[in-house]
Amino acid sequence: MTDESQGVEAAGPPWSVDLLADLHAGVLDQAETVRLWEQVNADPAALEIIEALAATTADLATVGSAAVPPMPDDVAARIDAALAEAARDSLGLAPVVGIDAARRRRNKRIGWATGVVAVAAAAVAAVVVALPQGTSSGGGPVAAPPPASQQAPLAVQSDHPEAAIRQLSTGVKDYGALGSADKLSACLHAAGFAAAANPIGVSPGTIDGQPAVLVLLTTGTMAQFRVVAFSPACGVGNAGVLLDKVVGG
Amino acid sequence: MTAAVPTDADLIARHASGDPQAFSELVRRHRDRMWAVALRTLRDPEEAADALQDAFISAFRAAGNFRAESQVTTWLHRIVVNACLDRIRRKQARPTVPLPETGFNEPATPRDSMSDRETRLVIEDALDQLPEEQRTPIVLIDIEGYSVSETARLLGIAEGTVKSRCARGRAKLAKVLGHLRNPDAIANVPGSESKRPRRRDT
Numbered sequence: 001m002t003d004e005s006q007g008v009e010a011a012g013p014p015w016s017v018d019l020l021a022d023l024h025a026g027v028l029d030q031a032e033t034v035r036l037w038e039q040v041n042a043d044p045a046a047l048e049i050i051e052a053l054a055a056t057t058a059d060l061a062t063v064g065s066a067a068v069p070p071m072p073d074d075v076a077a078r079i080d081a082a083l084a085e086a087a088r089d090s091l092g093l094a095p096v097v098g099i100d101a102a103r104r105r106r107n108k109r110i111g112w113a114t115g116v117v118a119v120a121a122a123a124v125a126a127v128v129v130a131l132p133q134g135t136s137s138g139g140g141p142v143a144a145p146p147p148a149s150q151q152a153p154l155a156v157q158s159d160h161p162e163a164a165i166r167q168l169s170t171g172v173k174d175y176g177a178l179g180s181a182d183k184l185s186a187c188l189h190a191a192g193f194a195a196a197a198n199p200i201g202v203s204p205g206t207i208d209g210q211p212a213v214l215v216l217l218t219t220g221t222m223a224q225f226r227v228v229a230f231s232p233a234c235g236v237g238n239a240g241v242l243l244d245k246v247v248g249g
Numbered sequence: 250m251t252a253a254v255p256t257d258a259d260l261i262a263r264h265a266s267g268d269p270q271a272f273s274e275l276v277r278r279h280r281d282r283m284w285a286v287a288l289r290t291l292r293d294p295e296e297a298a299d300a301l302q303d304a305f306i307s308a309f310r311a312a313g314n315f316r317a318e319s320q321v322t323t324w325l326h327r328i329v330v331n332a333c334l335d336r337i338r339r340k341q342a343r344p345t346v347p348l349p350e351t352g353f354n355e356p357a358t359p360r361d362s363m364s365d366r367e368t369r370l371v372i373e374d375a376l377d378q379l380p381e382e383q384r385t386p387i388v389l390i391d392i393e394g395y396s397v398s399e400t401a402r403l404l405g406i407a408e409g410t411v412k413s414r415c416a417r418g419r420a421k422l423a424k425v426l427g428h429l430r431n432p433d434a435i436a437n438v439p440g441s442e443s444k445r446p447r448r449r450d451t
Binding site: 008017018021022024026027046048049053054055056057059060061062063064066068069070072076078079080082084086088090097126166200218225 | 263267268269270272273281282283284285289294298301302305306309310318322357363368369372373376379391392394397409412413414415417419420423425426428429430441
């Protein structure tokens with residue numbers, strides 16, 4: 001084992017690099033340290049070794065402060081996909097798949113061609129949780145959410161409002177018949193929501209077969225959301241709330 | 250009007266209150282830095298990717314317990330380092346081919362003619378020649394900036410052992426990196442029980 005140090009009895013020319021490395025690293029006790037430094041400071045050969053050790057730690061520090069290469073795209077996509085899965089898991093929207101199981105699946109992929117396809121799929125999956133709320137992030141390029149028109153119509157039954165979460169949690173902001181965020185704000189205000197209410201997702205759809213604009217809001221509790229369905233006719237003075245339910249948590 | 254960019258702490262709070270996008274934004278901000286940490290600690294890109302995935306999922310689940318007294322980056326960094334160390338421990342539990350101890354006295358490449366980038370590659374190559382037990386504490390202390398006591402806690406070993414392993418590793422690195430002008434001429438007195446010094450921190 002390499003944890004053994006040289007005793008101060010070994011001090012003096014020719015100097016042991018290991019002993020001076022111990023001194024430099026603070027391995028020795030106080031009395032030994034004081035005594036040895038006196039000898040080292042009086043001997044240029046010993047000081048040369050100490051300076052070499054100091055130069056080594058200075059070199060190492062440059063590695064830590066150096067500009068870092070970006071995370072490879074395939075790794076980033078993989079992690080985004082894993083986080084998307086964890087997010088769905090926390091919402092109870094998908095069967096729980098452990099990291100090990102996911103990794104076993106991934107390890108079955110063979111070759112770069114398969115890897116590229118997997119990365120593309122992961123990037124799509126990442127959209128589930130990786131999208132900013134209508135603004136660009138301060139980081140790298142971010143995939144945009146698919147337009148609501150490319151998704152299946154959001155048909156929700158009032159006794160299963162949690163079915164809306166998957167689609168609305170993608171960050172989609174399609175105001176449908178309301179047409180704009182301002183119109184939705186008027187509906188939210190009319191329904192008594194705070195002015196600061198910032199929907200995670202908005203999409204036209206149906207509630208129990210009736211046309212609606214569906215809105216997903218946070219509640220302040222982890223993994224708990226509020227699903228609200230507004231009539232397309234809602235606005236100032238007309239709340240038009242067709243559904244208002246808290247799910248999850 | 251441009252919305253104010255949320256701080257890391259804001260994103261953690263939003264994540265804890267159920268915003269499904271906040272944590273991904275946090276990861277996007279810091280993933281390059283954490284990738285570098287994982288890569289330096291584990292050396293193998295595949296291992297580093299696995300460790301980062303474990304770390305970010307762990308952080309995702311633990312973020313609700315994050316307390317604002319520490320920096321988010323410090324908290325995240327520690328989770329990543331722990332995930333890397335877990336992998337090193339698991340790897341050490343499996344039979345491995347020992348790293349060669351030879352080569353430390355080979356002439357060092359002249360450093361003054363190299364660019365900074367090349368210098369860093371030389372340093373990283375030199376680090377790769379160290380046994381894991383020396384390399385890991387050196388990475389944590391000299392590169393990542395952890396204290397000896399933090400490193401001891403992370404690795405589950407005594408502070409004196411951390412210092413001793415760093416000392417051994419730095420001595421080897423000083424030779425490999427060419428800082429010792431004539432390392433062969435400098436005697437390394439073999440260790441012996443009778444000469445073992447009194448440790449300050451064990």
